[in-house]
Amino acid sequence: MRGFRAAWLAATLGAAGAVACVEQATAPGSCPTFCPSGSITVVDTVLRTSITRDSAFRGYVLAHQAGAMVATEAPGVDSRAMLLTSTLISPDTTTFLLLTSDSVKLTLIIIRRDTSAHNLMLNLYQLPDTIDSTTTFADVAGAFSGAPLRTVDIDALLAKPGGIDSTTGDSIATDTTTHRLILKVKFDSLQLPYVAADSGKLGFGIRVGATTPASVSFSTREDPTSGGSTVTWFMKVDSIKGSDTTLVRERYPRGTRFDTYVFDPPVAPLDSTLAVGGAPSARSILHVTLPRGIRDSSQIIRGTLLLVPAVPARGAPVDSFVLEAHTVLADFGAKSPLVLDATRTDTTMIRVGATDTVRIEVTNLLQFWSADTTRPAVILLRSQEEGAHPSEVRFYPSKAAAYRPSLRVTYAPRFPFGVP
Amino acid sequence: MMRRLERWKVGKMEGAVLLLSILPSFPLSAQDSQFGIRGLGTPGRFETVRARTTGGALGPFDALSPLSEASLADLPQLTATAMGGTSYRTADVAGGGGATTSFRSTRFPVMGLAGPVLGRLVLAGGFTTYLDRTWDVRIRDSMSLRGGMQPYTDELTSDGGVTNLRLAAALRVSGRLAIGAAVHVLSGSTRETATRTFDDTTYHQVRQNDEVRYDGVGVSGSALLDVLPTLRLAAFARSDNRLRARLGDVVTAQTDLPTTLGGGLRWAPSPSVRLAGAVTRRSWADAGAGAFNTVSWSAGLEVGAGFAPLRVGARGGQLPFGAGTTAPTELGFAFGTGRAFSQGRALLDLGLEHLRRTGGGLSERVWTFLVGFTVRP
Numbered sequence: 001m002r003g004f005r006a007a008w009l010a011a012t013l014g015a016a017g018a019v020a021c022v023e024q025a026t027a028p029g030s031c032p033t034f035c036p037s038g039s040i041t042v043v044d045t046v047l048r049t050s051i052t053r054d055s056a057f058r059g060y061v062l063a064h065q066a067g068a069m070v071a072t073e074a075p076g077v078d079s080r081a082m083l084l085t086s087t088l089i090s091p092d093t094t095t096f097l098l099l100t101s102d103s104v105k106l107t108l109i110i111i112r113r114d115t116s117a118h119n120l121m122l123n124l125y126q127l128p129d130t131i132d133s134t135t136t137f138a139d140v141a142g143a144f145s146g147a148p149l150r151t152v153d154i155d156a157l158l159a160k161p162g163g164i165d166s167t168t169g170d171s172i173a174t175d176t177t178t179h180r181l182i183l184k185v186k187f188d189s190l191q192l193p194y195v196a197a198d199s200g201k202l203g204f205g206i207r208v209g210a211t212t213p214a215s216v217s218f219s220t221r222e223d224p225t226s227g228g229s230t231v232t233w234f235m236k237v238d239s240i241k242g243s244d245t246t247l248v249r250e251r252y253p254r255g256t257r258f259d260t261y262v263f264d265p266p267v268a269p270l271d272s273t274l275a276v277g278g279a280p281s282a283r284s285i286l287h288v289t290l291p292r293g294i295r296d297s298s299q300i301i302r303g304t305l306l307l308v309p310a311v312p313a314r315g316a317p318v319d320s321f322v323l324e325a326h327t328v329l330a331d332f333g334a335k336s337p338l339v340l341d342a343t344r345t346d347t348t349m350i351r352v353g354a355t356d357t358v359r360i361e362v363t364n365l366l367q368f369w370s371a372d373t374t375r376p377a378v379i380l381l382r383s384q385e386e387g388a389h390p391s392e393v394r395f396y397p398s399k400a401a402a403y404r405p406s407l408r409v410t411y412a413p414r415f416p417f418g419v420p
Numbered sequence: 421m422m423r424r425l426e427r428w429k430v431g432k433m434e435g436a437v438l439l440l441s442i443l444p445s446f447p448l449s450a451q452d453s454q455f456g457i458r459g460l461g462t463p464g465r466f467e468t469v470r471a472r473t474t475g476g477a478l479g480p481f482d483a484l485s486p487l488s489e490a491s492l493a494d495l496p497q498l499t500a501t502a503m504g505g506t507s508y509r510t511a512d513v514a515g516g517g518g519a520t521t522s523f524r525s526t527r528f529p530v531m532g533l534a535g536p537v538l539g540r541l542v543l544a545g546g547f548t549t550y551l552d553r554t555w556d557v558r559i560r561d562s563m564s565l566r567g568g569m570q571p572y573t574d575e576l577t578s579d580g581g582v583t584n585l586r587l588a589a590a591l592r593v594s595g596r597l598a599i600g601a602a603v604h605v606l607s608g609s610t611r612e613t614a615t616r617t618f619d620d621t622t623y624h625q626v627r628q629n630d631e632v633r634y635d636g637v638g639v640s641g642s643a644l645l646d647v648l649p650t651l652r653l654a655a656f657a658r659s660d661n662r663l664r665a666r667l668g669d670v671v672t673a674q675t676d677l678p679t680t681l682g683g684g685l686r687w688a689p690s691p692s693v694r695l696a697g698a699v700t701r702r703s704w705a706d707a708g709a710g711a712f713n714t715v716s717w718s719a720g721l722e723v724g725a726g727f728a729p730l731r732v733g734a735r736g737g738q739l740p741f742g743a744g745t746t747a748p749t750e751l752g753f754a755f756g757t758g759r760a761f762s763q764g765r766a767l768l769d770l771g772l773e774h775l776r777r778t779g780g781g782l783s784e785r786v787w788t789f790l791v792g793f794t795v796r797p
Contacts, residue, residue: 033743033780034454034513035557036576040616040626044565301624363624410565410623415614418632418665418672420460 038416042301044408051305051405053287054398056275057334058267061387063279064133064260067223068111068388071122071206071261074213074316079263079390080144081206081218082131085231086254088200097238101194102249103169103186105232106204109219110181113154114318117214120155123148124185126192127203137262144205149191152183178225194235200254202231215318217388220259229256263390272399273310276323277350277383278392285336286398286405288369288377294411295370302410303366305379307358307395308403315352315391322384323350323393325360327368331376338380344368347384350393358395366409454511454782455748457555459711459741460663460675461581463702464529464549469503469792473756473771474720475733477696480642480654480684484532484794487682488642488656489600492542492590498535503769503792504528512783525554530792532586542590544602550584551663553610571619580610582634582663596646606636606663606677636663636677654684654698676706678713678740692729694722704740712747714738720754727760731771739777748779756790767794 063069072079088098106124113120127143154172157165163172169186194200208214221228233252267278274284286305294300305325315321325346328336339345348360362379369377383389396403456462465472466487471479479487483495509523532546559574585607590600609631616626638660645653660677684698697719705713716737723730732755742748756771769792777784 031559034457034782035559036457036555036578038576038614040574040576040614040628042563042565042616042626299626299628301618301626302622361622367624408566412616412626412628415628415630416672417612417614417628417630418667420665420673420675 038419040412040415042410042412043298044410046306047291047407047409048404050289050291050407051286051398052289054274054284054405055334056270056273056282056284058270058275058278058282059280060283060382061279061281062133063262063387064220064258065222066279066281066385066387067220068217068385069220069259069261070215070217070263070319070389071208072213072215072263072316072319072390073208073210074215074318076265076314077263077316077319077390078137079215079261079316080137080140081259081261082127082135082140083204083206083220083229083256083259084127084129084131085200085202085204086257088194088233088235088252088254098194098196098200099236099238101189101192102234102236103188104192104202104234105169106185106187107230107232108183108185108206109223109226109229110154110183110216111219111223112215112217113181114210114212114214114216117210117212117318118155119153119209119211120214120216121209122152122154122183122185122216123207123209124150124152125205125207127205129198129201129203131203131260132258133260135260135262137264137266140205140262144207148207149187150185152185154181154183157183180219180226194233200233200252201257213316213318215316218259221256227255228259230254231256267390267392272397273394274307274381274397274405275392275394276381277315277321277389279387279390281383281386282392283334283380283382284395285333286379286381287331288366288379288407290366290369290377290407290409293413294409295373298370298411298413300363300366300370300409300411303361303363304408305360305362306406306408307360308405309355309358310394310396310400310403312355313350313352313391313393315389317352319389319391320349320351321389321391322347323358323360324382324384325362325365326380326382327365328376328378328380331378336376336378336380350391352391358393362407366407453509453739453777453784453786454555455739455742455777455779455784456552457557458743460707461551461553463551463704463740464581464584466530466548466584468501468530468794469756469769469771469790470722470731470758472773472790473731473733473754473769474696474718474722475735475752475754476716476718477684477698477720477733477735478686478694478722478731479718480656480682480698481644481652481686481694481696484534486530486532486544486546486548486584486586486588486602488644488654489544489588489590489602489640490598490642490644490654490656492534492544492588492600493540493592493598493644495534495536495542495544495590497796498533499794499796500533501792501794502528502531503790505773505788505790507786507788509784509786513781527552534588540592544586544588544590546586548584548586549581550606550608551582553578553581565623570623573617573619575615575617576613577615578610578612580608582606582608582636584638588640598644599642601641602639604638604640604658604660606634606638606660609633630667632672633666634663635666637661638677640680650688652686652688654686656680656682675708678702678704678706692723692725696720696722700737702740707740710742711740712738712742714740714747716750727764729758731756731758739779743780743782746779748777748782750775750777752776752786754790758792765796767796768792769794 069081275282534544588602613629640658642656658680682700718735720733738747752775754773771790
């Protein structure tokens, strides 16, 4: 009897264990015979009239407000970077009176350069300390026409051991984190003498040259990563320490108080086209009207904004730029605040000189509007590095019927649930 | 023996009650089949473990099986029952390169409470799975999109089913005749999802889901007639009106449900031996295209009326939904046993069932472990 009970217990526990197993019910479909009658439908359509009320505005980011300044030497674009250093005032003019300079080191941070350009040369000029945001290309043309203070061969400097030129005192190094080049250029007291009347303010102009068209971007004081260029004075001061009146050398680092770039030719005035980029930067705003059947009852799985350039994208060939499509928090026209969210931003690369149709994947934006229909269905196009380059693209607006912006939408209508 | 039973008394009784109390926390549904995906679902079996392990032959005569109400008339006291089963299923699709897919599912298809209330009148209520609509299908295909072929994987799932809520009454009219009737409320829901994932992730995933609710009603009646002291005849009929599917407040489908007619014969040559056979016809073709009328048969034997009976049976017939012009067929056998505790107040039934279903190029083999608990407080 004990054996019988034990067998019963084992059978019961075995059955209970079997019942407790996890369900596994995924079947490979043998369609249509043994599949559900309904199926997922996917529709792809081009909405030619869904983009309306489009316009462009300029003046969002000025050249001196950008996070980079660009020096370009390319056919059709001549851009030059400029910077003005802070004043040099001794903290104690009684015991440490600044007498003369020994040397000056200018530190430039190169954000981007054309690595395919050979013999990349940086020509550094001294500019008047009166440069400001209203200074134009023509205003400083004279200062750039003379002989440069220094010329630095970037490629040659990079090729030297440790990136150090012991003859000139220049050096170059790569920041392994940001992959930026940190260039230090040395000027002696003859090249850059200390002028007490100027309080040590220095104006620099940078031009690039190479055997091929070249373009170099420098960090500016608006760049949150590095904070822009710096200058370090090595000064001779009148030092009185007790009875010692020996002249000693002191090191005075200073930042920049202003940096910008000028370029020629200047940007063309806005017209009826949809301009994006340039400096001051231009943005274009497009209002989107999605059919209710798509917005309310379907699931959008891909959306592409199609834009036809009205003219080839302008700028140096090496200055291709990233165009961003944002949406806005509220529709206030040109002053609409952007939704600065990486998941709500779509991008594409604009190739300078190209006239191909530009395609921007805006799936994230379309899904955002479908999920919350109270959001304004507005696409705002801007350059990713606003104001940091003169490159600009212009698209046909909705008024140009044949080439107007359009949306290509791939969506899945509602699945027929509840139908056996 | 009695001493041993006394020793089992408290622990087993409590254990059985505990098991019964946790059963409702699981979904109430029946075994599923790939044959039901295309149609309304997989019909449930209105049988307890006792009836099922005789191939269903004892179903019309088993008081606790919700197939026939008249059999309730012989229930002497308040009784609660529930059953569970785990199925291991393999499916072979013709042309599938010989690949066999395995599935496993656990169901709790029957639960009920019955007892005499007024003299010879017995009332019963309970749940039974009417249609199981739990499945998960994966389809690999491609479509032309934006000038290129885009491969994708679809996954269509349904989780849930339609439950039959039964309120039944039975009366022994005379020593030889018992009759019964029941009202059935069909209710349930399925959580359905449709997902399409493209290989090219530029296309976002399609994922839609909804909850479909079902309702319907039915009535049934049955009678038991003792033709001879050892020979009992059963007849039962049931009519369900229609199954209405709703999404929110919108009716998306309305499907006619079948009329069921059946009968059975039980022969008990001795108090410890019962031989039975049953035939059932259901007019599932009313459900529309792709559905077939079905006839199913069963034959079984139960030996031993004491604390540990042995049961064996076979069943065959047709399935209501399938591909092609003829209904898929089903053939199976089952065996099991039971065990009474606490002087018969708690019953534990165990069984093993094997089914083979074929039709439309699909072949399924199902092994199901069955566990039933019955408590007579």
